[in-house]
Amino acid sequence: MTPEFKNSTALSQADEKKQSERETLPVLPGDQEDLGTGKPSGHADKEVMAATVLTSLSTSPLVLYPSSASTVPEPFSKTCKEVLSASYSSSTSGNWSWDASDQSVPSTPSPPLSNDANKNFPLSSQGDDVSEDVTETTHFMFEDPIPRKRKNSMKVMFKCLWKNCEKVLSTSSGIQRHIRTVHLGRNSDSDYSDGEEDFYYSEIEVNMDSLSEGLSNLTPTSPTTSGPPPVFPPTLNDALHSEHISVNGQQNQGPSLLSQSAPSTLCHIRTDHAYQGPVSHVRTVSIGEKRQPAASTHTTVNKNHTLITPAPKSTPGSRKPRGEAKKCRKVYGMEKRDMWCTACRWKKACQRFTD
DNA sequence: CATGCCGGGGA
DNA sequence: TCCCCGGCATG
Ligand SMILES: [Zn+2]
Numbered sequence: 473m474t475p476e477f478k479n480s481t482a483l484s485q486a487d488e489k490k491q492s493e494r495e496t497l498p499v500l501p502g503d504q505e506d507l508g509t510g511k512p513s514g515h516a517d518k519e520v521m522a523a524t525v526l527t528s529l530s531t532s533p534l535v536l537y538p539s540s541a542s543t544v545p546e547p548f549s550k551t552c553k554e555v556l557s558a559s560y561s562s563s564t565s566g567n568w569s570w571d572a573s574d575q576s577v578p579s580t581p582s583p584p585l586s587n588d589a590n591k592n593f594p595l596s597s598q599g600d601d602v603s604e605d606v607t608e609t610t611h612f613m614f615e616d617p618i619p620r621k622r623k624n625s626m627k628v629m630f631k632c633l634w635k636n637c638e639k640v641l642s643t644s645s646g647i648q649r650h651i652r653t654v655h656l657g658r659n660s661d662s663d664y665s666d667g668e669e670d671f672y673y674s675e676i677e678v679n680m681d682s683l684s685e686g687l688s689n690l691t692p693t694s695p696t697t698s699g700p701p702p703v704f705p706p707t708l709n710d711a712l713h714s715e716h717i718s719v720n721g722q723q724n725q726g727p728s729l730l731s732q733s734a735p736s737t738l739c740h741i742r743t744d745h746a747y748q749g750p751v752s753h754v755r756t757v758s759i760g761e762k763r764q765p766a767a768s769t770h771t772t773v774n775k776n777h778t779l780i781t782p783a784p785k786s787t788p789g790s791r792k793p794r795g796e797a798k799k800c801r802k803v804y805g806m807e808k809r810d811m812w813c814t815a816c817r818w819k820k821a822c823q824r825f826t827d
Numbered sequence: 828c829a830t831g832c833c834g835g836g837g838a
Numbered sequence: 839t840c841c842c843c844g845g846c847a848t849g
Contacts, residue, residue: 794848
């Protein structure tokens with residue numbers, strides 16, 4: 473049978489199943505030429521076809537050198553990767569493949585994480601921006617529409633990194649709003665979000681398990697709770713840096729002036745957001761020099777092996793950068809699926825438009 | 828909801 | 839090895 477008709481016609485909607493009808497190709501005459509669909513004998517299957525035309529979409533890569541900004545009065549450029557390395561404390565040998573090594577899910581189907589309603593983050597936004605907190609959404613931690621994580625009992629939260637602000641929200645949009653309104657002093661009406669906010673918050677992951685374990689004090693289970701209900705704060709901030717960064721004296725609040733509050737650190741820590749590649753939008757302000765909170769070596773004495781280091785784990789730590797650049801699928805569309813690169817057809821990582 | 832892709836499965 | 843899909847993560 474002709475392989476052509478194997479597929480059916482259904483598809484439609486979400487995933488069109490398959491449809492190997494060649495639109496462009498006329499019903500293949502007896503023997504198609506080389507670059508047909510799949511020839512056993514590999515010839516150089518370089519795709520040199522017209523596809524190239526479309527491929528021209530690439531984008532404008534390169535250069536964005538914001539570092540030479542200008543507002544920076546003092547050469548504060550330094551401490552760059554230091555921070556980076558600090559946060560990336562992970563090591564090469566840190567095969568996080570062990571993951572579930574310890575406790576948790578021996579074999580029981582354990583019910584949905586559930587139960588304990590323990591959750592509350594000690595965020596205390598006091599200190600600076602007293603002027604007005606737009607209140608906006610605050611902390612609502614459990615409303616996340618996250619049915620199940622890859623693991624169980626793992627939650628991703630977004631923490632504001634401003635000097636004295638420790639707000640933690642459960643949604644990125646929430647934290648962005650917070651930063652925009654509270655710190656950047658932007659109008660909330662226009663939720664125009666340029667990449668700026670991204671640099672002021674970071675994602676942290678909260679392990680409910682260890683949490684409840686370590687400090688299961690929330691519940692009156694153990695009477696001996698005199699322990700300090702610490703907050704698992706990945707916040708390794710120290711006031712040390714504040715000295716340098718005090719360019720503006722304070723931060724936050726600058727309704728009239730735009731985000732002049734931005735601190736100055738010439739390095740852009742890429743906690744996770746990997747913004748690179750084709751940047752079509754011209755950033756009004758040069759990004760790159762901002763970011764005030766700095767993480768120093770976590771000297772926290774963690775006797776437990778349960779580090780809460782923000783790094784390895786499914787969603788939170790190593791986020792999937794999710795490359796940019798349109799891939800075959802988007803470029804050609806489902807209709808011309810035959811033009812996709814093999815990888816794309818197999819639903820694998822695209823090879824033609826690798827970014 | 829669409830896209831991208833890993834991991835796994837069938838021939 | 840080729841081919842494909844379930845399902846999930848992400849924006
Ligand atoms: Zn591709």
